[in-house]
Amino acid sequence: MKTTNLVKFTTSQLLCYSIAKGGVMRRAIPKTHQALDWIGKGMTAAQAARKMEISESSVYAALRKTKAKDSGCCPTCGHKLRK
Secondary structure, eight states: OOOOOOOOOOHHHHHHHHHHTTOOOOOOOOHHHHHHHHHHTTOOHHHHHHHHTOOHHHHHHHHHHHHHHHHTBOTTTOOBOOO
């Protein structure tokens, strides 16, 4: 019987290990973007934050920035952007 030893890797170590074993490097979707997708599907910001295990303030900040970009404003200062 073959046993496996479980080793706890950091994220960078795991990435290097998986590439060395012939895996490909995949880009992870940030949790905040995943939460915004859940909001688009009808979930509230608080529910999406709890589901993704991130703070509500980060979800609300991302919402504010995406709404500012959609309306043609700077997400930081709120000034209208030139086109």
